[in-house]
Amino acid sequence: MNGPQDTPDHRWHIGAQHGQMQKEAFLEFLASKRLKLTRQRQAVVDEIFSDSGHFEAEELVERLKGSRTRVSRATVYRTLELLRECQLVEKLDFGTPRSFYEHVPPGEHHDHLICTRCGNVIEFHNERLEALQREICSNFGFQDSHHSLRIFGLCSKCAQAGG
């Protein structure tokens, strides 16, 4: 519900269905660490969960200037770090000076094809790839916690436009 907030459990501003469970996951994470649910943290999470795709921290800071709750840059970074800890957000390095972040629903994972010409990023998931990685880890007795495959090159458009 977006309207009046009758109970302490309905304080979120955006449409309820999507991502509600993930918000609750975040609530639980905060509770488990005795952290507080502040308006700023709500605003950051709402903004991130309302839109998919990758984004830069600075871009998020800007977007939040248009929201009803002011959130400082420092708090944006601090909240992104919290979301990373509870695995709802991933930090991405595409070789640019600024890091990217992206909202990742629990249990989901994808890798990236990054066009070095136009900057476009294609997401993909391949189960065989995942299985192969598990196999490799197993061979080394390595306990995988997370992984990241980035393939740099030219997207089909840029490749056609003349490599």
Added chain:
Amino acid sequence: MNGPQDTPDHRWHIGAQHGQMQKEAFLEFLASKRLKLTRQRQAVVDEIFSDSGHFEAEELVERLKGSRTRVSRATVYRTLELLRECQLVEKLDFGTPRSFYEHVPPGEHHDHLICTRCGNVIEFHNERLEALQREICSNFGFQDSHHSLRIFGLCSKCAQAGG
């Protein structure tokens, strides 16, 4: 001068056999871009090729202080970039503030298992993985130029010591 240098083609300081071809590849690269073979560039390349494994730029700067040729930080960074252009060096991001670099013999490629506890890095190469990536790129009409797979987690020792 150190050692006999009868011809312009024998200006390298370290033992000749290993990596000689790669130095020549670097020479050709320089020539093709009308760049000059300076003592500083020689010192950087000698230092990098004389030791395998990944290293930080700052570490290389330090190591070069012990060499006979002084090389400034700026030049180290500039030379690393040149080596990257001609594919003899790769830049690595392990999630730490500083980037790592590593010497990569032409045609070789490996990926990394990074222990988030002890910081140890295991290199591996898997041809099935490479083939699968080629297949994925092909499906997207994507022209792969280079790629990087990083698997973060616990190495066998750290996993045993209590995950």
Added chain:
DNA sequence: GACGATTATGCGATTGAGTCTCAATATTAA
């Protein structure tokens, strides 16, 4: 609802890896 212990926020200063400027110097081809 108010209180108090505790956690969070924002500002602005700070850090630090990496880049840039530019005068002085080295390399290369002729």
Added chain:
DNA sequence: TTAATATTGAGACTCAATCGCATAATCGTC
């Protein structure tokens, strides 16, 4: 040797990200 061109080094600079600290907000408890 020379002239044309590329390179170097010192230190200033950039800029994403972090930090310290005074003030403010949260939340369990009364």
